[in-house]
Amino acid sequence: MEDQIISVNKLSKRYQPGTAQGINQISFSVGRGTITAIIGESGSGKSTLLKSIYGLLKADEGEVLFMGKRVPGPDEQLIPGHKAMKMVTQDFSLNIYAKVYDNIAAMLSNTDVHLKQQKTHAVMEQLHIAHLREKKITQLSGGEQQRVAIARALVTDTEVLLLDEPFSQVDALLKNQLRADLKRIAAETGVTIIMVSHDPADGLFMADELLVVKDGQLLQKGNPEHIYNHPDHVYTAQMLGNAVTLEAEDARRLGLEINQGKAVFYPEWVELKTSWNSRRFEVKDVYYKGFYEELLLERHGVTIRALQLNRGEHKKSEHVQASISRFLTLKS
Ligand code: ADP
Ligand code: MG
Numbered sequence: 001m002e003d004q005i006i007s008v009n010k011l012s013k014r015y016q017p018g019t020a021q022g023i024n025q026i027s028f029s030v031g032r033g034t035i036t037a038i039i040g041e042s043g044s045g046k047s048t049l050l051k052s053i054y055g056l057l058k059a060d061e062g063e064v065l066f067m068g069k070r071v072p073g074p075d076e077q078l079i080p081g082h083k084a085m086k087m088v089t090q091d092f093s094l095n096i097y098a099k100v101y102d103n104i105a106a107m108l109s110n111t112d113v114h115l116k117q118q119k120t121h122a123v124m125e126q127l128h129i130a131h132l133r134e135k136k137i138t139q140l141s142g143g144e145q146q147r148v149a150i151a152r153a154l155v156t157d158t159e160v161l162l163l164d165e166p167f168s169q170v171d172a173l174l175k176n177q178l179r180a181d182l183k184r185i186a187a188e189t190g191v192t193i194i195m196v197s198h199d200p201a202d203g204l205f206m207a208d209e210l211l212v213v214k215d216g217q218l219l220q221k222g223n224p225e226h227i228y229n230h231p232d233h234v235y236t237a238q239m240l241g242n243a244v245t246l247e248a249e250d251a252r253r254l255g256l257e258i259n260q261g262k263a264v265f266y267p268e269w270v271e272l273k274t275s276w277n278s279r280r281f282e283v284k285d286v287y288y289k290g291f292y293e294e295l296l297l298e299r300h301g302v303t304i305r306a307l308q309l310n311r312g313e314h315k316k317s318e319h320v321q322a323s324i325s326r327f328l329t330l331k332s
């Protein structure tokens with residue numbers, strides 16, 4: 001058993017009686033120094049879960065343990081929020097008129113000024129923002145502000161970093177960089193990261209552990225690659241990989257052997273080829289996706305999607321051979 005830093009035990013939170021639950025009976029544990037990503041559509045309870053872990057929200061049932069010790073709720077302490085954890089939200093909570101350096105240094109006490117300078121400098125180096133030290137927050141891009149916010153959270157010996165939709169303000173290029181930063185920081189400092197997002201592009205695949213939540217329920221947890229390849233629910237396959245979902249009857253019309261439930265497959269599981277058992281589809285549309293294209297294919301009134309890596313190989317209105325090399329049978 002690895003070293004667990006956080007345990008969430010049957011945690012439930014309902015905001016108003018009679019309404020849908022914020023979170024319902026959620027349990028999982030987090031290993032020290034790991035990255036956990038929680039994914040779920042908007043309103044699925046991700047922020048509620050994160051706030052409960054941090055001690056900002058009082059749960060109705062269940063508990064959160066930090067190193068085996070219960071995390072106190074907001075009604076039990078003067079300043080809500082666990083001392084060893086820090087939470088970074090979308091609004092960053094920075095002092096926008098102060099300089100980068102001062103925003104970070106302000107988190108530390110003045111008892112040892114030399115140590116304060118040293119720590120502030122070290123964390124700025126780690127996040128590649130040392131060159132911005134004299135800039136005001138208003139002069140920074142969204143991605144730079146994000147780094148400052150994370151630096152601020154890490155400068156006080158933080159053991160658990162909680163990130164709520166960390167990449168929502170950041171463009172694709174910076175996202176890649178920030179993801180790599182987070183991974184490196186976790187490895188270098190041993191800090192434990194729990195991040196939530198509704199967007200699978202937010203580096204959820206970099207996580208050691210992925211949790212899928214829907215309507216306040218934990219649907220599935222495990223290694224991201226495993227969950228991608230073996231989703232228990234249609235919701236998960238659609239969130240993670242924009243999966244094609246067919247009713248059994250439609251799937252049978254395409255020659256898939258399925259009695260009941262739904263046939264679910266990712267576009268990359270459809271092979272475009274010529275072989276005795278592949279079937280002819282009409283290309284209804286072609287979507288440009290950068291280095292590949294996605295084809296919208298139809299046969300017997302059933303539409304599926306497939307990847308085309310050789311751009312322009314098959315065009316709209318053409319007929320192609322396609323076979324679904326793998327599909328999952330899921331109930332819901
Ligand atoms: P997510 O972060 O996944 O978008 P939230 O945890 O913010 O989801 O919300 C989960 C559910 O709880 C939603 O239905 C939301 O409307 C409800 N909720 C969240 N915060 C409050 C609140 N302060 N009062 C009442 N309902 C809330
Ligand atoms: Mg949220």
